[in-house]
Amino acid sequence: MSGQGEKGQGQRHKAVIIIGGGFGGIAMACQLKRKLGCTDFCLLERQSGIGGTWRINTYPGIACDIPSPFYSLSFSQKPDWSTFFAPGKEICQYLEKVVDDFELKDKPHLDSEVCSCKWNPKTKLWEVTTRELLPGLGDLSSAERQQILETKGPSSVYLNETIWTCTLLVSAVGGLVEPAPWPANVAGKDKFQGKVIHSARWDSNADFRGKNVVVVGTGCSAAQLVPRLLESDYGASRVTQLMREPPWVVPRVTPPLGDNFYERWSPLLCSYVPTYMRAFRALVALVTELDFQLFGASRSSKRKRDNLEQKLLQHMGETVPSKYHEILTPKYSIGCKRRIYDTTWFPCLHDSRIELTTLAMESVDENSVTLRPGPKTHPTEKNLETRSVPADIIVLANGFAVSRWFHPLEVVGSKGTTLQEEFDERGGPQLYRGTALDGFPNMFFLFGPNSFTGHSSVVLGLENQVHHAIKLMRPVLAGEAETVEVKRPAVIKYNEEVQSDLKRMVWNGGGCSNWYVAPGVAIPCHTRK
Template identity: 35%
Template sequence: MPRKEPRAIIIGCGVAGIALASRLRFELGYENFVVYEREAGVGGTWFLNTYPGVGCDVDSHLYSFSFNLNPDWSKRFAEQKEILEYLNATVDKFGVRPHVRLGIEVVEAIWVDKESLWRVTLRDLATDHTFTRDAEILVSCVGTISIPQDCKIAGHQNFRGKIWHSARWDHIEELAGKNVAIVGNGCSAAQLTPAVVKEAKSVVQFQRSPQWINERPNSDFSPLTKWCFRYIPLANRAYRYLLWRSTDSLHDLYTSTTGTAIKAREGATVVAKDYMLKTAPARYHDILLPKFPLGCKRRIFDPGYLESLHSDNIELTDEPIIEFTETGLKTSKREIDFDCVVLSTGFKIQEFLSPITVKGKDGVSLNQHWKMTRGAQAYKATFVSGFPNFGIVFGPNAFPAHNSVIFTNEVQIEFIIKTIFKPILKGSFNVIDVKEAAENRDANNVQKKLTTMVWSGGCTNWNLDVNGRNTTNYHDATWKFWYSLFWPVWKDFNMEGGSGASLPIHPAFKALGTTTTLGLGLGVCLYASQHGIREWRGLVQ
């Protein structure tokens, strides 16, 4: 009886889901998978975030797939529309679209031990129809920057004006002639504020805490440069490599374990401070400059925000908001009337896979597992003990604060392919589950190193959970992330079933075997040339 090909379900069709689906098709020729996407289009955060001014603060050529380089980026830091077009083009180029089901929400996934598969409950958001699908392999590509924080300001239900989150921008509401409040001053607020200031009658921005802001020159690529990227062999890839290498060196800004790192952060702090004092209005210098170390909060690369503070129709204040009134907001000092309130208050970063319920062995949910381990964790940022044949891309401790998340996503995807997909398709085993001891050992090592990083430098940031544990960041340079996930350590896993096919061999041993074979062949040829072909024939007989 022929062996049944395993099925796979991928949750989410943002950057990670697109990368995984593309790799499965062009690298493995594997087609027996479905990608379920909750939204009406692919692209994840780049589909959802459509506020004015939204863009990327990572170089375009680095914030792209290694398997689909784009020679035609318009500028150094691309904006949302161009990134979304690129993602859609990738989906079409690699034949992913026929595998994608849009508008389908994953409600629950349960591991059925007797059948060695995941039973996934889904809901069609258009019809509210609920149905189930089974798959031997389940991978979450949900990401973390997807679900906005709820409004926590008292009395918001009484406000007669409009309220919306920056990640769910209201394109129907016209801001011209309106009095607008912007709550928050992180990366999203810095991008949207200049655009809102140009349109609205008045703007009051409520700063919850100061931020370090760096200059962000964003030059266009010339037609000649694009031509070179397209037609000169390896030019695009070499440029991307140099970007990655220089960006990875910024890791020193986030650690304090060496004198070199401390000096680097001190120098970068002076540069940021000088830029802020030179660019921002003098009346805001006192509230803009942070007291915490550079990098403790996510750095802002200025898209024109500081210059917009010179406008006559904007006020920046750090007055704490007490509550909503029917007509606006009440602070610790006054009441201000607004027509619209924009919440740029971040995302539910700590709620990985929320609101999906994932239950592994013995019916234990991911949230229960992480509660027992006192914080979200995953082996090599990818696997969770007790959840067989399940991988997470962009989960706990997989965020590189100083580099492109697409790079680390691709590293995790390759690790999942090597650890789950290739061996199961080959028949080496049917089920794989990381050992609890290996997961805890890896997590403890990560947390120990994170205590030396700047995110523990005394500021309030979204990297730390309620217990003060950093569940988001990777602690090292991204080349080390790649190295640590380059090949599975098979002794860290429990494996069951399969046809008994041998586990994949490390490439180093393959290379050694090839070298040995070539060496033996060369030796035989030299022996034959020295002793005559007749004697050589006698040797091999």
């Protein structure tokens, strides 16, 4: 751990503190050094390593569903991606190499849980309180750590507490951090004698061979991991997959000239012909971003959605068993929820060992799960009787807790109010360009509300936010200004424009519920807004 800038025992000072060691934190660290020549900063990371989402998610089959050349930092391209859609481990290795290339290995402070960030109006500094975790405990979910804390006491979780001060504070806390909890309406978890595993905290020691597995969810993670459970490496005896609503499933695109050409020749071309690498990335970015035409309310957008939906329904009909055709037909517009880019989930539904159902999980016993018709059950299954299915392992692929931004981080601004209180008072999460808020001087947010749609590369919007923040940090770090803060009228005006625009988008009128939209406020926005 770097001890530069210490101000006495248990207190340290940095010009800039970055919270989070994933894509956002690493991008900000690189640009602080590249653009501003600033080296007096650190990254506070709760996990035991850098990489964020791509380090902590290790479930079978995890991979990016955005083409690799576009899902990478523009100023630090990787020429030799192994596939067009990189596996999670390779993305994590890429981020580690970026840190090495920019000589930032001394910047991350790992196993550091940020408890609170408070603005001190007298010193014009942020005071950041952290607790050092025992190695490895930062990789657990907040609920798992809390359970250890309650049963074994603070010494089983924490080593010491440190108060940092900094001139500028950056939150690079991602939204896909905390696993969604066990469904509150499902009783009997304590009775269950098998393993309960969340896809976001995979247990690599779990033995699936010959086991009866119940998978809760049919989102992106579930679509990647379920086929793997049926392969010889895992060898599950039976998989029962529970679905609330069918996703729109898009056949995964192939690179120009095919996968074999890309995997064999693209690393060589990108390594030795830099112009080719830049041009290829630009082409991939253009094609990916053109998808945004699907999400508007114009006649043209609706026509494009209708045409694409017909093609995808035809693909589904040709790919999955006929018994699943009705329950896999979405009743909402494409784009309202995040799409699944699939090459293996639909085909695996032909395997006799898997059952897909819209029956709801009612309760859990020692070695079984009770299913019954519920509010989301498809009409074709409404008349089915309540039944039990054997279960040795339950896999929760039910997503992440994304309803509260930056939770459980407590951020107190210049008015003495918390970030969450400000959001509540304003009617929902909102930031200026997803990056700043009045009352929180010298603080910048990455991955903030109204920043990303989930339908394209998050890295594009992320780099735009970093670029915006860097320009505003420059005068403060140069000593030309003491503080920088967006004005409240600008925040209000910007949010009104965003909300007006988003009322006409598919996320609000597409006929589904989704995690893009908070009660009374729309979350996503075009990354170029």
